[in-house]
Amino acid sequence: MNSKNIRNRAEQMLSLEGKVAIVTGAASGIGRGIAVRLAEMGAAVAVLDKNAEGGMETVAGIERDGGSAIAIACDVRSRSDCHQAVERTVAAYGRIDILCNNAGIVIRKDTLALEEEEWDAVLDVTLKSVYLLSREVIPHMIRNGGGTIINTGSGWSLKGGAKAVSYCAAKGGLLNLTRAMAIDHGKDNIRVNCVCPGDIDTPMLASECRQLGENPEQFMKEAASRPLNRVGTAGDVANAVLFLASDMAKWITGTCVVVDGGGLA
Ligand SMILES: NC(=O)c1ccc[n+]([C@@H]2O[C@H](COP(=O)([O-])OP(=O)(O)OC[C@H]3O[C@@H](n4cnc5c(N)ncnc54)[C@H](O)[C@@H]3O)[C@@H](O)[C@H]2O)c1
Numbered sequence: 001m002n003s004k005n006i007r008n009r010a011e012q013m014l015s016l017e018g019k020v021a022i023v024t025g026a027a028s029g030i031g032r033g034i035a036v037r038l039a040e041m042g043a044a045v046a047v048l049d050k051n052a053e054g055g056m057e058t059v060a061g062i063e064r065d066g067g068s069a070i071a072i073a074c075d076v077r078s079r080s081d082c083h084q085a086v087e088r089t090v091a092a093y094g095r096i097d098i099l100c101n102n103a104g105i106v107i108r109k110d111t112l113a114l115e116e117e118e119w120d121a122v123l124d125v126t127l128k129s130v131y132l133l134s135r136e137v138i139p140h141m142i143r144n145g146g147g148t149i150i151n152t153g154s155g156w157s158l159k160g161g162a163k164a165v166s167y168c169a170a171k172g173g174l175l176n177l178t179r180a181m182a183i184d185h186g187k188d189n190i191r192v193n194c195v196c197p198g199d200i201d202t203p204m205l206a207s208e209c210r211q212l213g214e215n216p217e218q219f220m221k222e223a224a225s226r227p228l229n230r231v232g233t234a235g236d237v238a239n240a241v242l243f244l245a246s247d248m249a250k251w252i253t254g255t256c257v258v259v260d261g262g263g264l265a
Pocket of ligand 1: 008024025026027028029030048049050051054074075076077102103104105106125152153154155196197198199200201202203204205249
């Protein structure tokens with residue numbers, strides 16, 4: 001094969017033309033970045049979020065760029081919301097090839113400060129939702145002969161962090177859930193992987209700064225202190241998700257890609 005053919009083949013492998021994706025938490029930050037990137041590469045995208053207005057803004061942006069998307073209001077903690085969101089996606093686009101379980105919340109407290117309801121809230125949004133939505137989507141993927149699931153973990157899927165007990169528990173669990181699901185559904189030609197972002201410039205990072213009562217400038221300076229010397233962008237994470245969603249990653253399952261500018265190094 002000459003180099004032009006190889007370039008064409010690589011483009012084909014990254015293309016998502018004809019595919020349908022669901023992205024949760026896609027009204028903001030990383031989820032919005034993922035939805036936009038998948039749409040740019042040709043996927044029709046169902047934008048799920050409890051923030052309906054933000055979801056519609058994501059869809060408007062995708063449509064302005066010539067892509068196809070629908071906004072679906074969905075609280076990922078709710079089994080019936082997850083069921084209805086999947087039904088609506090299939091009614092609109094006929095199939096589901098890619099599921100990005102991205103919605104998450106963080107509460108920066110240690111064990112003694114954290115209330116039981118706060119523990120439940122973080123675990124429900126960040127971990128249980130992945131189980132709820134996946135069990136709705138997987139039967140559709142099996143019917144289509146396969147699919148790919150990408151969960152948004154964190155650097156704290158791989159190590160602990162201060163004042164974030166429920167978040168660390170949820171993100172650590174998410175990575176092992178990813179591995180377990182990959183083992184169970186490899187036979188169905190469903191790949192399950194995780195992206196583990198470091199500090200990414202989104203409303204969540206700003207909220208962490210507020211919760212910790214830290215000076216925003218100092219907080220961002222510390223967040224940026226890593227080998228590649230900057231905080232990440234939603235686009236940095238979306239590129240890794242695109243790779244995992246595409247045929248480029250067709251023999252990759254049950255693992256994670258760390259996107260953190262070298263922070264864990
Ligand atoms: N920003 C970072 O530094 C960072 C680092 C590592 C991992 N992450 C992870 O990336 C993911 C996205 O985070 P982000 O930084 O874009 O945050 P964000 O706050 O900008 O976006 C999160 C989105 O999730 C939605 N959401 C929250 N609860 C929901 C629910 N119950 N049902 C449906 N949607 C809900 C919010 O409305 C929001 O649109 C999260 O899983 C987060 O833990 C973020």
